[in-house]
Amino acid sequence: MSETRVPDAVRWGAPVASGAVDGRVGLPGSKSMTARALVLSAAARTAGSLADPLAARDTALMAAALRALGIRVDTTNEALWTIEPRPLSGPATVDCGLAGTVMRFLPPLAALADGRVDFDGDPHARKRPMGPLLRALTALGVRLDGDRASLPFSILGSGRVTGGEVTVDASASSQLVSGLLLSAPRFDRGLVLRHVGPPVPSAPHLRMTVDMLRATGATVDDSRPDVWEVGPCLADGRGWDIEPDLSNAAPFLAAAVATGGTVTIPGWPARTSQPGDALRGLLDALGATVGFGPDGLTVAGTGTITGIDADLSEVGELTPVVAALCALADSPSRLSGIAHLRGHETDRLAALATELNRLGGDVAETDDGLRIRPRPLRAAVFDTYDDHRMAQAGAVLGLVVPGLELSDVACTSKTLPDFPDLWAALVGARP
Structure with a gap:
């Protein structure tokens, strides 16, 4: 180097x-918890909040991306952010910066929007692996435009995702699994996600995703190794206490x-x-x-x-x-x-x-x-x-x-x- x-x-x-x-x-606050709480709050039916969130570049990019999709995110009070869900819509542009959470958590959510959502980020972000996630979305019927392996790309949302079963190789990042799981309750049929390949790294982050999904009322079955089954659910928003x-x-x-x-x-x-x-x-x-x-x-x-x-x-x-x-x-x-x-x-x-x-x-x-x-x-x-x-x-x-x-x-x-x-x-x- x-x-x-x-x-x-x-x-x-x-x-x-x-x-x-x-x-x-x-x-x-924890970046990982803040990012997940923002996505889950945006996908909820009613308003939610984050107490003691992390205010940093990654989370600011996440909040800005949700606003671009039509969600009301109020960060005026640094100690208590509030999120008011609204219908997701395009056209919208998402700046991922270098944040893996933004580039991997938001495409499945953007697929639920009605309209085009363009994703790009910092120059090095274009080298970070995205192919498994984008192929999984394509297999679920989501239309894409642009590169199918990395940034930049566009999600051509139709307002809904049917869901169902999909296989992904998430050996490059646990975020490839978490991104799909976080929006899965909003899919018409939920999601059965199977990982095939070398072990998924950063397993604690997967446990965090599952725990936070369950805290919203979503049903998640992770009893089988490398398989996650999420039932369809439109949960109410809640208050998150960020560690x-x-x-x-x-x-x-x-x-x-x-x-x-x-x-x-x-x-x-x-x-x-x-x-x-x-x-x-x-x-x-x-x-x-x-x-x-x-x-x-x-x-x-x-x-x-x-x-x-x-x-x-x-x-x-x-x-x-x-x-x-x-x-x-x-x-x-x-x-x-x-x-x-x-x-x-x-x-x-x-x-x-x-x-x-x-x-x-x-x-x-x-x-x-x-x-x-x-x-x-x-x-x-x-x-x-x-x-x-x-x-x-x-x-x-x-x-x-x-x-x-x-x-x-x-x-x-x-x-x-x-x-x-x-x-x-x-x-x-x-x-």
């Missing part, structure tokens, strides 16, 4: 920790591990379907002390980071920050089950190998992951590739690598616009 040259004025000097990092970090985004907790908790400090994330749910909850076990395996109680989740670094052999297939989004900690460990690590990360916001496996090696590390790609051999790291410009998770990984490394700069930190606005300020407050640096 070639280096991206960025003007010096855009670079962000990663703050260096002067000692052990200690603090509390309150996080905004803190646990995946966005990763860099802050990693700061404690990297510096031998202590960080608490308040409001950590006792039970959740968020993949970020796996941080408890991962950080424990890396050598940290992890405690959970009424005050939230607290992680304390011990001054030593232990290499791990971990299958991250269910929690791929945690890979960049975990890889950063592995590069600082006292023994080698192997991260596996994450071949699908090559189709994320960037090719995250190639990006991590390139940037960690640029800092002096010893990282090699495998068929389905990374092998990381810790080496002394040196200052350099850490390219973020417009990827929020890469920027978070670079910030963690910058705590202990003086002089490290990120090519861009603004990309963290995708899911956490306040990241630079939260980070500076935690590590005691100027915002």
Whole structure:
């Protein structure tokens, strides 16, 4: 992967920790829950609301797309968004940005609109896999115009989708399943969806989709492996309480591990379907002390980071920050089950190998992951590739690598616009 040259004025000097990092970090709502709640509310019969949602680029794009389809989405009160369902209609244009949730959750909903709905996004979004979803919609009788494998494309909605049975290979992303399931209750016959192929990654996200569908009153049978059966249902809207985004907790908790400090994330749910909850076990395996109680989740670094052999297939989004900690460990690590990360916001496996090696590390790609051999790291410009998770990984490394700069930190606005300020407050640096 070639280096991206960025003007010096855009670079962000990663703050260096002067000692052990200690603090509390309150996080905004889960992107995954916010996106699903918006779609389910738009497909409901009556008005709904989201308490403590995430206001970030991905969710702003989702809200704008729903408005384009005719839904009233009021985000004036940042703590309580309201959604008023209305008949879905085109013509409409959906800007997906780099958001997989927008490009995969909204085409099935747009198929229920009366009229044409055009989809496009950022340049790299056109490389993200969409073919299985679009082929499934075609098999369900939805008319499409344009590319049948990726953005851009158009949904030629007729106001209804018959539904029925369809097969999809969702091995590239669990979102290919979730996108179909979220709108399935509105299909005339519901949906029987079968996955055929290698295992679907990020299984916790599928559990989240099923749990949230059931919370609306929809009937979902997932008792058979790789089969989801959703009955037709026109549910009433409801109030959604959005949990803190646990995946966005990763860099802050990693700061404690990297510096031998202590960080608490308040409001950590006792039970959740968020993949970020796996941080408890991962950080424990890396050598940290992890405690959970009424005050939230607290992680304390011990001054030593232990290499791990971990299958991250269910929690791929945690890979960049975990890889950063592995590069600082006292023994080698192997991260596996994450071949699908090559189709994320960037090719995250190639990006991590390139940037960690640029800092002096010893990282090699495998068929389905990374092998990381810790080496002394040196200052350099850490390219973020417009990827929020890469920027978070670079910030963690910058705590202990003086002089490290990120090519861009603004990309963290995708899911956490306040990241630079939260980070500076935690590590005691100027915002």
